[in-house]
Amino acid sequence: MERDMKFATKCVRAAEKPDPIFGAHTTPIFQTSTFIFENTEQGAARFAGEESGYVYARIPPNTPTHAVLAEKFAELEGGEAGQTFASGMAAITAISLTALKQGDHLISTDVIYGCTYSLFSQILPGLGIDVSFVDTSKIENVKQAFKPETKMVFLESPANPTLTVCDIAEIAAIAKEKGALCVVDNTFATPYFQRPLELGADLSLSSCTKYIGGHADLLGGVVAGSKAFINRMSAVVGYTGGIMGPHEAWLCIRGLKTLHVRMERHAENAMKVAKFLESRPDVEWVRYPGLSSHPQYELARKQMSGFSGMLSFEIRGGIEAGRRLIDNVKLCSLAVSLGATDTLIQHPASMTHACVPCAVRKKVGITDGLVRLSVGIEDSEDIITDLKQALKAV
Numbered sequence: 001m002e003r004d005m006k007f008a009t010k011c012v013r014a015a016e017k018p019d020p021i022f023g024a025h026t027t028p029i030f031q032t033s034t035f036i037f038e039n040t041e042q043g044a045a046r047f048a049g050e051e052s053g054y055v056y057a058r059i060p061p062n063t064p065t066h067a068v069l070a071e072k073f074a075e076l077e078g079g080e081a082g083q084t085f086a087s088g089m090a091a092i093t094a095i096s097l098t099a100l101k102q103g104d105h106l107i108s109t110d111v112i113y114g115c116t117y118s119l120f121s122q123i124l125p126g127l128g129i130d131v132s133f134v135d136t137s138k139i140e141n142v143k144q145a146f147k148p149e150t151k152m153v154f155l156e157s158p159a160n161p162t163l164t165v166c167d168i169a170e171i172a173a174i175a176k177e178k179g180a181l182c183v184v185d186n187t188f189a190t191p192y193f194q195r196p197l198e199l200g201a202d203l204s205l206s207s208c209t210k211y212i213g214g215h216a217d218l219l220g221g222v223v224a225g226s227k228a229f230i231n232r233m234s235a236v237v238g239y240t241g242g243i244m245g246p247h248e249a250w251l252c253i254r255g256l257k258t259l260h261v262r263m264e265r266h267a268e269n270a271m272k273v274a275k276f277l278e279s280r281p282d283v284e285w286v287r288y289p290g291l292s293s294h295p296q297y298e299l300a301r302k303q304m305s306g307f308s309g310m311l312s313f314e315i316r317g318g319i320e321a322g323r324r325l326i327d328n329v330k331l332c333s334l335a336v337s338l339g340a341t342d343t344l345i346q347h348p349a350s351m352t353h354a355c356v357p358c359a360v361r362k363k364v365g366i367t368d369g370l371v372r373l374s375v376g377i378e379d380s381e382d383i384i385t386d387l388k389q390a391l392k393a394v
């Protein structure tokens with residue numbers, strides 16, 4: 001039944017079940033750390049995995065609130081199962097620890113979220129895992145990076161903060177042929193605009209902190225994929241923790257109910273802002289997957305049904321001019337993170353991507369003057385008016 005629903009209907013209804021005890025209309029928040037067993041036999045059966053049910057909130061399926069969110073997200077991504085986490089980084093860590101062990105090799109997109117870069121470049125090598133960062137927008141680079149030990153390919157598309165797009169279907173096919181897992185960080189696009197599993201990827205993850213929660217009031221992460229992998233990952237989840245709180249799970253369930261409506265407005269506003277910036281002589285360049293000037297515009301049109309709310313640009317005068325612009329906005333909020341209802345502006349080279357070495361930033365196109373904008377759902381005219389006055393003040 002749920003498989004046949006259209007996306008908007010799934011946002012509102014998928015996995016929602018009326019509370020069987022009191023009939024509460026919305027999913028209750030199960031604010032509990034542990035669950036009562038009827039007898040020792042049942043407790044033993046649950047621990048042995050012979051009987052499904054809840055045990056302890058750290059152990060999947062955590063609590064009924066978490067289970068509804070995991071199922072809802074899996075439905076939206078087109079996956080068999082899902083797992084929630086305390087943050088996007090907890091999700092990426094659990095995936096890595098499940099898929100990789102000492103001696104294995106990981107291929108990762110070279111432009112990725114700053115903390116993912118740090119996890120892959122500082123933590124995983126210490127565990128004996130070899131990591132190659134490649135420009136995955138060029139298929140040849142991906143093909144050449146494979147080694148016999150390659151067990152996972154990690155993609156971020158569109159990538160943070162350059163909005164570089166890579167061909168998920170083609171890379172997933174290569175990974176499959178080589179016996180490696182293909183994982184996509186889908187945080188920027190969300191399942192509303194891009195469904196990596198339908199393109200052949202094995203896992204799709206999102207930082208719920210961004211568009212899934214959608215209101216900049218929580219931290220969370222969620223993964224969708226095959227039942228086999230999600231089950232395999234449950235040991236890592238149970239042993240390492242990194243569990244989302246039940247209240248956050250409930251907020252994410254609520255956030256997902258309006259995902260389709262919010263994403264439409266984010267994308268509509270972002271396109272208007274991108275076009276405005278591109279029309280300005282004082283703007284050097286703008287990167288937005290919905291602009292025909294984007295290097296992978298045709299690919300973005302092929303694998304995404306819309307272009308989301310993230311864009312980056314550089315104004316003439318480089319870093320100094322960029323700083324003055326950011327310091328002069330009045331409506332936009334100077335904050336990292338993204339996917340909030342309000343427009344957020346930030347400077348990746350000194351903020352989200354400061355942990356990426358300068359030479360690496362230069363190589364992958366994170367210029368010192370790059371300004372990142374998470375376009376909110378305010379009236380687009382107000383956002384543009386604000387940017388106009390800030391550009392004037394530079």
Ligand SMILES: *Cc1c(COP(=O)(O)O)cnc(C)c1O
Pocket residue numbers: 086087088089090113116156160185187188207208209210219220221338
């Ligand atoms: C924010 C972000 C993450 C990390 O998510 P947290 O919830 O902050 O841990 C991972 N990937 C991308 C693309 C992000 O934007």
